[in-house]
Amino acid sequence: MEYLNGLLATFIALGLSACGTTDSTLESEGKTAAYIQGFHDGRHSGLKEEGNDFEHYIRDEQRFSADSDYKLGWLAGESEGKSLQDQAATIGNAMAGAYSPSSSNTTSDADKVARDVLKKTDTSGLGSLEE
Secondary structure (H helix, E strand, C coil), X not given: CHHHHHHHHXXXXXXHHCCCCCHHHHHHCCCXXXXXXXXXXXXXXXXXXXXXXXXXXXXXXXHXXXXXXXXXXXXXXXXXHHHHHHHHHHHHHHHHHCCXXXXXXXXXXXXHHHHHHHXXXXXHHHHXXXX
């Protein structure tokens, strides 16, 4: 039964991850390239602000101050990022609660597990991925 609960939670998580707004959706709504870039930066920032250690806070302060499309996109993206991270945390906590301590030797603190994994990972080359 626990296997089915885990499988169900995995499918729910995958479904929610597909709920994020896509570029094509934004383009079909007539959003500008500046808005879309701001949206992406804001979404990453919102995920980070809500505790996702795998994301980075990104905001081009100069564009945020001078470009209203970028600013509006950033604010909308930040809101979506926070919402997506809250949903992911809720699902993660539910999945962790589905396993009793006697049936699993792993920790139920997903953030601690992520930090432990990162401690053992060479991330020095990731800086080159920033735009």
